[in-house]
Amino acid sequence: MTDRTPDGGRRLDRRDFFRLGLIAGPTALVAACGWDGGGVLAPKLRAFSRVNDWVGEKLLLSPTRLARQYPVGDRTREPDFPAYSITLNRTHAFPVRDPSSWALEVGGEVRKPMRLTLERLQALPRVTYTVKHHCVEGWTAIGTWTGVPVSTVAAMVEPTRDARYLRFDSFDSDYSNGWDLTSAMHPQTILAYAFNDRPLRPDHGAPVRLYSPIKLGYKLTKYLTAMTFTRDRHGGYWEDQGYPWLGGV
Amino acid sequence: MTDFPMPAVSAAADEPTRPLVHRHHWLVRVTHWATALLLPMMIASGLQIYTSYGRFGLRDAPLAVPNPFGSGGVPAWARLGGWLAGGLNWHFALAWPFVISGLLYLGYLAVSGEWRGLVFRPRDIGPAIQMQLYYLRLRKDHPPQGKHNALQKGAYTFIVLTGALATLSGFAIYKPVQLGWLTALFGGYEIARYVHFVTVWVFVAFILVHVALVLLVDPASLRAMTTGWYRGRFSSHD
Numbered sequence: 001m002t003d004r005t006p007d008g009g010r011r012l013d014r015r016d017f018f019r020l021g022l023i024a025g026p027t028a029l030v031a032a033c034g035w036d037g038g039g040v041l042a043p044k045l046r047a048f049s050r051v052n053d054w055v056g057e058k059l060l061l062s063p064t065r066l067a068r069q070y071p072v073g074d075r076t077r078e079p080d081f082p083a084y085s086i087t088l089n090r091t092h093a094f095p096v097r098d099p100s101s102w103a104l105e106v107g108g109e110v111r112k113p114m115r116l117t118l119e120r121l122q123a124l125p126r127v128t129y130t131v132k133h134h135c136v137e138g139w140t141a142i143g144t145w146t147g148v149p150v151s152t153v154a155a156m157v158e159p160t161r162d163a164r165y166l167r168f169d170s171f172d173s174d175y176s177n178g179w180d181l182t183s184a185m186h187p188q189t190i191l192a193y194a195f196n197d198r199p200l201r202p203d204h205g206a207p208v209r210l211y212s213p214i215k216l217g218y219k220l221t222k223y224l225t226a227m228t229f230t231r232d233r234h235g236g237y238w239e240d241q242g243y244p245w246l247g248g249v
Numbered sequence: 250m251t252d253f254p255m256p257a258v259s260a261a262a263d264e265p266t267r268p269l270v271h272r273h274h275w276l277v278r279v280t281h282w283a284t285a286l287l288l289p290m291m292i293a294s295g296l297q298i299y300t301s302y303g304r305f306g307l308r309d310a311p312l313a314v315p316n317p318f319g320s321g322g323v324p325a326w327a328r329l330g331g332w333l334a335g336g337l338n339w340h341f342a343l344a345w346p347f348v349i350s351g352l353l354y355l356g357y358l359a360v361s362g363e364w365r366g367l368v369f370r371p372r373d374i375g376p377a378i379q380m381q382l383y384y385l386r387l388r389k390d391h392p393p394q395g396k397h398n399a400l401q402k403g404a405y406t407f408i409v410l411t412g413a414l415a416t417l418s419g420f421a422i423y424k425p426v427q428l429g430w431l432t433a434l435f436g437g438y439e440i441a442r443y444v445h446f447v448t449v450w451v452f453v454a455f456i457l458v459h460v461a462l463v464l465l466v467d468p469a470s471l472r473a474m475t476t477g478w479y480r481g482r483f484s485s486h487d
Contacts, residue, residue, distance in 0.1 A: 016471050023286055045338035052341050060427045067426045080309035132438070134425060137301035137333065140438055141308040214426050242334035244341070249426045 053246040067213035070130045076141035083203035086173040094202040108228035109163035124148045131213035134249045145211045147192035151185045163229035168221035178234030219247040272479035280354040287347040293329035297336030305443045369406040373399040415448035
């Protein structure tokens with residue numbers, strides 16, 4: 001009930017201010033410093049990120065659910081579809097390989113390691129889809145990608161029981177990515193050699209890149225050189241610096 | 250006399266006559282202060298993530314929406330994580346205690362029945378108007394109220410809904426393919442990301458008003474939210 005004689009600020013005593021300070025102080029400090037843990041908390045946060053990787057892979061990821069496809073008319077204007085590479089950042093030029101001498105080394109924990117030329121890849125059954133690209137930075141763009149499902153190549157090389165992960169290497173400086181097998185065997189995960197109906201350009205990872213609408217862009221290794229089935233989990237260029245390993249969307 | 254439209258501050262002698270009552274369950278207090286700590290950190294790490302791409306919409310189809318950081322970017326003091334990966338790791342780690350705390354609080358409200366005193370219902374519209382008139386000094390006496398007045402009910406109901414919206418829009422942009430149905434409910438990834446961004450400003454506005462009103466109108470509630478015990482001007486029960 002309303003009191004005619006409220007006590008105003010009297011009850012906000014010194015202890016209350018102390019308690020408030022206990023909470024507000026560290027919060028303000030953390031916010032004020034743009035603090036990533038100063039080498040103390042950052043590794044713990046990265047370790048905790050593996051919990052979210054587990055939830056993302058084991059609970060949320062469906063091996064069969066397909067990403068939505070868009071009409072070709074919804075494609076993002078090509079000049080507006082961003083492209084970057086580590087080599088570009090270092091030398092101001094995209095890395096380039098002659099497609100006629102390029103080949104993908106497929107090996108590791110497999111019974112039949114193979115060396116697949118571009119010609120050989122293009123002779124395999126292809127998949128084409130127009131999908132949305134999700135960048136970890138928060139931007140999106142729509143494009144059409146054509147290539148061979150990773151699962152098709154996996155069936156050819158016959159992974160052994162010891163194959164638990166995949167590792168993709170590139171000729172873009174030291175760029176690489178480690179993948180979970182569920183995402184890699186997803187029907188929309190492909191070794192792409194065409195973008196918007198034309199051969200892949202150097203800025204988008206020519207001659208062949210990994211593409212999948214179920215992963216963030218930084219997981220989609222461009223300028224592929226090797227696809228290796230491994231026992232142990234490989235990190236990756238950005239993953240080793242702290243980005244979430246799964247990167248699934 | 251204060252400049253604020255409320256009755257004069259009491260004489261110290263009156264105080265002991267006011268009963269000391271237990272006002273907040275420990276679960277309410279713990280989840281309240283957990284949220285007070287976590288929400289600013291969720292906002293700061295979220296702004297760090299936002300900084301990587303401070304626009305909305307597809308790359309070639311920007312959404313025509315208001316954006317307070319239009320060109321300037323987020324000041325460093327309002328960011329947490331140092332860089333994008335740091336911001337992501339903070340955000341996705343703190344999301345766990347933040348959401349769990351919110352669910353515990355809602356669970357407590359449901360089990361205890363205290364939701365009845367907090368949920369804003371149509372019958373609260375009239376009292377809310379009276380309360381607003383009082384704050385605008387168009388009404389002299391403080392309208393009678395229980396534990397919370399109608400405006401408070403409106404504010405607390407609204408902010409809980411905002412929390413739910415922030416959580417759902419967060420999941421919608423975290424897994425726009427695996428949770429594609431949720432993302433579609435928001436009208437797609439780009440709109441969901443903007444909704445998530447807008448909840449930040451709702452939270453910030455709420456925090457400012459909430460803290461100001463606690464200090465100006467009912468500072469005793471700060472003690473109640475900390476120790477559970479209240480000796481203030483308002484009833485602790487409906």
